[in-house]
Amino acid sequence: MSFGILFRDELNGFYRSKVMLFLWVGLPLLGLLLYYAQPSAGETPLSSFIALVVSAIGGTLSSVMLAVTIINEKERKVYDLFVIRPIKRWEIIVSKFLAVFLCVVVAATIAILLGLAVDTVRMGALPSNFVGDLLSSFAITLGMIGISSSASALIGIASPSVLVGVIAVLYGSNQLSAAVILPVLLMNASALPTIGVSLLITGVLLVLACVYFERKQL
Amino acid sequence: MPEDDIVSLSHVSKSYRSVEALKDVSFSIKRGEIFGYIGPNGAGKTTTIRIMIGLLGRYQGSVSINGIPLAGNKDKVNLMLGYLPQRAAFQEWRTVDQALSTFGRLSGIPKTEVNSRIASTLDRLGIAEYRYRKVTALSGGTLQKVGMAQAILHDPELLVLDEPVAGLDPESRYAFKQLFRDLRKEGRTIIFSSHILSDIEDLADRIGVLSAGRLVHVGTVDELKRQVTIGKQVFLELAGGPAWETIAESLPGVRSWEHLQGDRYLLRLEEQVDVDATIHELMTQLMAKGFRIRGIYPVQPSLEQLYVSYLQQGVSL
Numbered sequence: 392m393s394f395g396i397l398f399r400d401e402l403n404g405f406y407r408s409k410v411m412l413f414l415w416v417g418l419p420l421l422g423l424l425l426y427y428a429q430p431s432a433g434e435t436p437l438s439s440f441i442a443l444v445v446s447a448i449g450g451t452l453s454s455v456m457l458a459v460t461i462i463n464e465k466e467r468k469v470y471d472l473f474v475i476r477p478i479k480r481w482e483i484i485v486s487k488f489l490a491v492f493l494c495v496v497v498a499a500t501i502a503i504l505l506g507l508a509v510d511t512v513r514m515g516a517l518p519s520n521f522v523g524d525l526l527s528s529f530a531i532t533l534g535m536i537g538i539s540s541s542a543s544a545l546i547g548i549a550s551p552s553v554l555v556g557v558i559a560v561l562y563g564s565n566q567l568s569a570a571v572i573l574p575v576l577l578m579n580a581s582a583l584p585t586i587g588v589s590l591l592i593t594g595v596l597l598v599l600a601c602v603y604f605e606r607k608q609l
Numbered sequence: 610m611p612e613d614d615i616v617s618l619s620h621v622s623k624s625y626r627s628v629e630a631l632k633d634v635s636f637s638i639k640r641g642e643i644f645g646y647i648g649p650n651g652a653g654k655t656t657t658i659r660i661m662i663g664l665l666g667r668y669q670g671s672v673s674i675n676g677i678p679l680a681g682n683k684d685k686v687n688l689m690l691g692y693l694p695q696r697a698a699f700q701e702w703r704t705v706d707q708a709l710s711t712f713g714r715l716s717g718i719p720k721t722e723v724n725s726r727i728a729s730t731l732d733r734l735g736i737a738e739y740r741y742r743k744v745t746a747l748s749g750g751t752l753q754k755v756g757m758a759q760a761i762l763h764d765p766e767l768l769v770l771d772e773p774v775a776g777l778d779p780e781s782r783y784a785f786k787q788l789f790r791d792l793r794k795e796g797r798t799i800i801f802s803s804h805i806l807s808d809i810e811d812l813a814d815r816i817g818v819l820s821a822g823r824l825v826h827v828g829t830v831d832e833l834k835r836q837v838t839i840g841k842q843v844f845l846e847l848a849g850g851p852a853w854e855t856i857a858e859s860l861p862g863v864r865s866w867e868h869l870q871g872d873r874y875l876l877r878l879e880e881q882v883d884v885d886a887t888i889h890e891l892m893t894q895l896m897a898k899g900f901r902i903r904g905i906y907p908v909q910p911s912l913e914q915l916y917v918s919y920l921q922q923g924v925s926l
Contacts, residue, residue, distance in 0.1 A: 471692070475662050
């Protein structure tokens with residue numbers, strides 16, 4: 392029950408602090424703006440371009456959001472009033488991760504759907520394998536966001552300050568998530584194993600973050 | 610653990626790397642009492658409190674609440690206690706209502722009851738009008754009252770308060786102290802640390818004195834007074850007469866004196882004298898010399914004086 396309360400609370404927090412608005416409106420808008428600002432982008436379908444933008448920016452956004460939130464709340468001793476109640480510490484971390492992940496996934500979905508709608512209007516009928524390819528790259532993007540977010544949870548718990556945390560996120564979790572996509576790009580490998588590896592790494596990092604938070608002296 | 614003890618710490622030690630923060634601390638708190646925990650900064654008060662409520666792990670010794678060992682029973686024990694840190698911190702996006710609603714629900718209050726509990730708790734603390742304000746818009750005193758609200762919302766048997774009145778204005782401090790008294794009347798047990806010794810003296814049934822990680826006294830303030838030799842003192846207020854200096858050096862039984870303000874003096878008596886007999890003798894001699902006396906009475910040492918003397922004398926149990 393406490394996990395449900397914490398998860399709803401985190402979503403409520405993103406809603407109240409306008410993070411959701413910025414993500415859900417901001418990410419699709421940013422995709423559109425960048426598309427029309429790039430002279431060469433016109434050759435690429437908007438939905439594919441937006442998927443690229445989402446993978447580049449969505450992962451960074453979610454990982455920075457998560458790490459900074461955890462560092463701030465840890466520094467201000469916000470967690471004290473939670474962990475003295477009958478809840479498990481991992482519930483705090485997993486609820487935060489899922490809330491951030493969900494927010495970014497919804498933002499990415501809105502952005503890509505907007506791109507698809509524009510592409511359909513512009514191109515008429517879409518090529519037969521277009522949607523399948525788009526879904527594959529979307530799933531890989533989500534995998535990357537999962538890896539960078541779970542790594543950022545770990546960084547957030549370990550970092551002594553926001554600055555160190557942000558640097559570690561940009562240098563560490565984002566690069567780690569990008570490494571997963573390399574086999575697909577370099578060897579033209581299938582997306583399915585990449586998604587599987589992403590899920591596995593995300594799970595391992597999240598477990599590590601939870602174990603570390605459990606043992607950490609707040 | 611005796612039945613009337615609600616908290617028991619047994620041989621608790623805690624180190625942060627090479628620094629020993631707590632050294633073999635043992636004490637118990639009786640059900641329904643207010644227990645004051647005093648010590649200088651860095652003595653280990655907060656460490657003890659954080660161990661007691663399960664926020665700090667990896668310590669030696671054992672802690673039990675209501676006879677239940679804390680180790681391995683955190684969830685059960687946590688439902689019995691309310692905790693207020695020195696500065697209650699909430700996520701910045703929350704209103705008072707959202708913060709209390711979450712903490713109430715996490716503490717096991719049913720969804721159908723949580724609203725009425727929040728209303729009555731805020732009412733009790735005199736901050737009902739702040740219910741829908743954001744926590745970032747509140748003053749330090751009001752925020753601490755919200756902190757107190759989350760601590761008592763679920764009606765816990767034991768309240769653990771870490772420097773709860775530090776940084777509060779006099780009015781809020783008075784309100785908090787009154788609340789503590791009311792909670793004691795309702796049968797709650799309260800342990801609170803403070804460096805404002807007068808607050809502890811006003812409220813505490815018993816005190817624990819911590820010095821450099823070691824518990825050096827547990828008992829009532831009166832017991833502490835009996836253990837510490839703090840010179841006998843007499844307060845004297847004159848209402849006129851000859852110059853004070855004409856008699857000051859020849860007062861019977863007086864070792865030294867201090868001019869406080871106006872015609873008020875603090876006389877420190879010699880150790881072997883009887884205070885009442887000396888007061889009688891002083892009055893006789895002062896009146897014979899033409900002084901008019903407005904007041905003369907023995908001074909009880911404050912907890913602050915006792916505490917300083919205690920640490921200076923290095924008394925250990």
